[in-house]
Amino acid sequence: MHLKIRHRTEYRYDTPVHYSIQELRLTPPQVTGQTIDRWKISTPMKASNSSDAFGNQCSIFTQESPYTSMMIEAEGEVHTQDNYEFIDEPKAVSPYYLLQQTHLTEPTPEMLKFFAETLPTTNSVTAVLTLAAAVQAAILYFPGQTNFATTAAQSFAIRSGVCQDHAHIMLGLCRASGIPARYVSGYFFAEESPNLASHAWIDFCTDINQGVWTSIDITNSCLVDSRHIRLAIGRDYYSAAPVKGVRSGGEGEELSASISINQVS
Template sequence: MHLKIRHRTEYRYETPVRYSIQELRLTPPSTAGQHVDKWKISTPIKASSSIDSFGNYCSVFVQESPYTSMMIEAEGEVHTHDAFEFVDDAKAVSPYYLLQQTNLTEPTDEMMDYFAYSLPKNNSVEQVLKLAEAVQGLIVYSPGQTNFATTAAQSFAMKSGVCQDHAHIMLALCRASNIPARYVSGYFFAEESPNLASHAWIDFCSDIKKGIWTSVDITHACLIDARHIRLAIGRDYYSAAPVKGVRSGGGGEELSANISIAQLP
């Protein structure tokens, strides 16, 4: 598919923000399953670019003049095709590092007991997809019930969440089963599901020695395909977030995000 993506994030504040730092992971890589034809990020002031420890494109900008609103836009075109395996390069983070839980993924005893019969015995695609189906079957997709700070344990307790929560629970259970797993942020194209345009899933390491990772969409309990566009990978949402920052001042914050994905001829 040839897809055109536009992602707009707008912040408004009650009082002027005096100082802020924004960190963006809004540039998709050209990798297995996708080729980026063109991509542009627009920020209030010039951003500096780098590659982070996970190999993500990262942009950072600092605002030192007061402001009460801020707009960040990313747009471009990507060609996609079906692919669900990814091979690490020589500089990649060790899969063993991705066995560690984080504050967002730490499982509870209740979670481990509930999924005991679905936990993978090995890192085969069949076993991990069986777990994805169990997570999807329990956690009802319910926008508005959780937010970026909701933990896997909290989502499990509520039995509801969104793709981010599905991913965090899946990471918790894979890592507890001694299978390295990482969070993937990205986009999902489906004309009938515009609320899934911003999406998240996981990679699990299917061959540690060769650094091969297989991508699983827990919300759809399937391997990823040409509908998925990868943005960034990390230990959890926080380390792969498309937009995050810290600020001084501003009072209350109102955030609006709009993502549109269109298929081109």
């Protein structure tokens, strides 16, 4: 697929922000199944670029003058092909590190008991897909019930959430089963479901020694394919978030985000 993507994030405040730092992971990597034709990030101040521990490209900028609105825009074109297997670069984060739970992924005893029959005993694709189907069936996709700070345990307790919650629950269950797993942030092209444009899924490790990972979309209960565009990977949402930051001042924040994905003929 040849996809054109535009991602716009706008912040507005009732009172001025005096100082802020923004950290962006909005640059799709060149990986198997994904070729970047062109990509541009527009920010109000010049950003510095670097790579984090996971190999994600980060753009960071600081604003020291007062402001009451801020716009961040990323746009470009990507060619995708069906692919669900990824191999780490030699300096990648060890899969063993991705056995550790985080505040967002830690499963409760109730969660482990509920999914006991589908917890994978091996890291085979079939076994993990079976668990993904169980998570999708148990956690109703319902926007507005959760937010970026919602934990896997909280989403499970109310039996609802969005793709981010599906991913956090899946990460917790995989790690509890001894399978390294990592969070993936990205985009999903579905003309009939534009609300899924901003998306999240997981990679789980099928070969720890060789650093081989298989990518599964829990919300759609499938292996990833040409509809998926990867942005960043991490332990959970916090370490792979497309846009995050800290500020001083700025009461009454209003955040709006819009993403458009169109197929180029």
